[in-house]
Amino acid sequence: MQRLNFKLKPFKRISWTTEQIAEIWTKRIKTINQAFTAIEIESVFQGTRKAAIVRIDNMTFADVLIRTVSTSLLAVPIAMEANKNDQDGRLDIAHITVLICEFSLAGIIQDAVKKQDHETVGHYLGYPACCVSFYQQHQHMTSLLWPLAAQTAEPGEVSCELSGHEWLNPMLKTLGVQMISHWACSDRCAHSLQVAETNKQLLIQSGHQQALEWICQLLSWPMHFSALHGIAEIRLPVAKIAHNTDATAITYSVKRSGIDQPVESAVGGGFPFQVQSKPKLTKRQLFIKGQQSAAHQLQSRLWLDNGFQTEAGMLQEQASVIEGLHGLLADRSGGVLDLGCGNGYLLRQLLDNQSALFPMGCDHVQSHIEHARLLLPEHQQHFQHINMFSQALIEWLEDQPDKLALTLLMPGRLLGAKAGEKKRLLSGLKHNSELIAVYCYQDWVDEYGSVERLASAVDLNISQLVNERLALINL
Ligand SMILES: [Zn+2]
Numbered sequence: 001m002q003r004l005n006f007k008l009k010p011f012k013r014i015s016w017t018t019e020q021i022a023e024i025w026t027k028r029i030k031t032i033n034q035a036f037t038a039i040e041i042e043s044v045f046q047g048t049r050k051a052a053i054v055r056i057d058n059m060t061f062a063d064v065l066i067r068t069v070s071t072s073l074l075a076v077p078i079a080m081e082a083n084k085n086d087q088d089g090r091l092d093i094a095h096i097t098v099l100i101c102e103f104s105l106a107g108i109i110q111d112a113v114k115k116q117d118h119e120t121v122g123h124y125l126g127y128p129a130c131c132v133s134f135y136q137q138h139q140h141m142t143s144l145l146w147p148l149a150a151q152t153a154e155p156g157e158v159s160c161e162l163s164g165h166e167w168l169n170p171m172l173k174t175l176g177v178q179m180i181s182h183w184a185c186s187d188r189c190a191h192s193l194q195v196a197e198t199n200k201q202l203l204i205q206s207g208h209q210q211a212l213e214w215i216c217q218l219l220s221w222p223m224h225f226s227a228l229h230g231i232a233e234i235r236l237p238v239a240k241i242a243h244n245t246d247a248t249a250i251t252y253s254v255k256r257s258g259i260d261q262p263v264e265s266a267v268g269g270g271f272p273f274q275v276q277s278k279p280k281l282t283k284r285q286l287f288i289k290g291q292q293s294a295a296h297q298l299q300s301r302l303w304l305d306n307g308f309q310t311e312a313g314m315l316q317e318q319a320s321v322i323e324g325l326h327g328l329l330a331d332r333s334g335g336v337l338d339l340g341c342g343n344g345y346l347l348r349q350l351l352d353n354q355s356a357l358f359p360m361g362c363d364h365v366q367s368h369i370e371h372a373r374l375l376l377p378e379h380q381q382h383f384q385h386i387n388m389f390s391q392a393l394i395e396w397l398e399d400q401p402d403k404l405a406l407t408l409l410m411p412g413r414l415l416g417a418k419a420g421e422k423k424r425l426l427s428g429l430k431h432n433s434e435l436i437a438v439y440c441y442q443d444w445v446d447e448y449g450s451v452e453r454l455a456s457a458v459d460l461n462i463s464q465l466v467n468e469r470l471a472l473i474n475l
Pocket residue numbers: 128129130131132184185186189190191192
């Protein structure tokens with residue numbers, strides 16, 4: 001990269017396509033930022049990592065200090081920022097950068113931070129050595145995005161494509177939307193993927209499933225990065241982000257095709273405002289994947305895919321839904337569709353030994369569908385990587401030889417959906433499914449009180465309440 005000899009002041013601007021989208025996603029990104037900081041702190045308390053350096057407000061700092069009291073951990077402020085809005089001239093500290101680590105390591109790490117000894121700091125923060133050395137090579141740069149992406153480009157090329165794991169997609173780091181806090185040396189770095197997996201589990205264990213889902217959604221949107229004259233622009237389906245970066249006289253661009261689309265996706269325009277064709281998993285890929293991933297790996301992910309912390313937790317939550325559904329499905333035949341099916345585990349439990357019924361599922365997360373196809377191999381064609389709000393879902397339902405016996409919908413998924421898309425989905429279900437059941441798990445009951453209330457929050461009429469988790473609706 002040929003860099004020019006100037007640097008713009010740091011800035012960051014984000015513009016959303018509509019005010020409604022801005023409201024939804026600004027809140028979600030704030031939730032993501034809080035959740036990610038929380039697990040950075042948590043990882044040290046749990047001993048997953050030796051140290052963390054986090055930027056937190058003074059209330060959070062107070063909480064962390066209190067937590068360290070009965071432990072051998074220490075929380076040391078290493079940088080403070082005064083609140084810029086403070087008009088009385090008081091030193092009102094808005095944010096503090098805090099080092100959290102074992103008492104015995106505090107001196108060593110602080111010293112390494114001062115000396116910019118990235119190797120030592122990176123080691124204690126749990127960053128993979130390959131990524132630390134990549135960072136050291138490029139530490140003079142404002143952003144490491146181009147060096148990272150350029151590894152896939154021909155020498156001298158100024159545009160390229162990232163196609164590695166979405167967890168290592170670095171394009172939204174400027175918003176704090178990430179699965180790892182360090183810069184990975186590549187979006188296929190196996191060590192960084194392990195860090196991301198650990199962070200995923202920490203998010204789930206600390207009750208941040210929702211934030212995790214939003215991070216994964218955002219990182220898998222199609223996006224386009226370009227940088228010129230020190231200004232980087234990232235185009236997303238529903239937003240445009242601008243921030244300072246390394247100044248160059250020519251445009252550098254990086255594209256990520258993405259597999260997911262926000263339900264609020266903007267219509268028209270060029271890439272990335274375009275629905276991508278869904279990558280199909282070939283038999284060979286499935287075979288190789290099946291060989292590689294080994295049964296136990298999938299087994300250990302069964303409940304994680306579905307947003308649960310433990311297997312027991314998942315089984316307990318699903319039990320009353322399954323019991324209620326058995327009653328509804330007695331003497332019926334045909335397909336049972338789960339909208340947002342995760343890895344299909346609920347369907348497998350539900351339809352075990354039911355010869356007249358077969359499972360069908362769709363999910364917007366590609367890996368969930370891959371897992372469902374492995375879990376229910378005889379029904380591979382019945383699991384599709386389809387966004388439930390898309391026309392593709394309706395077409396898929398209409399292609400079925402018979403009406404479905406039942407469709408399962410978690411009403412929370414309709415929150416924030418566009419009116420037109422919701423209408424299309426509901427009218428599609430009305431025409432293609434005999435019964436439509438809504439269900440929810442404890443987290444939604446905690447928030448809304450009951451499945452009935454959650455359903456009414458999205459304007460669904462309940463015709464029969466089966467139990468506290470399950471009901472039939474009338475369309
Ligand atoms: Zn690496």
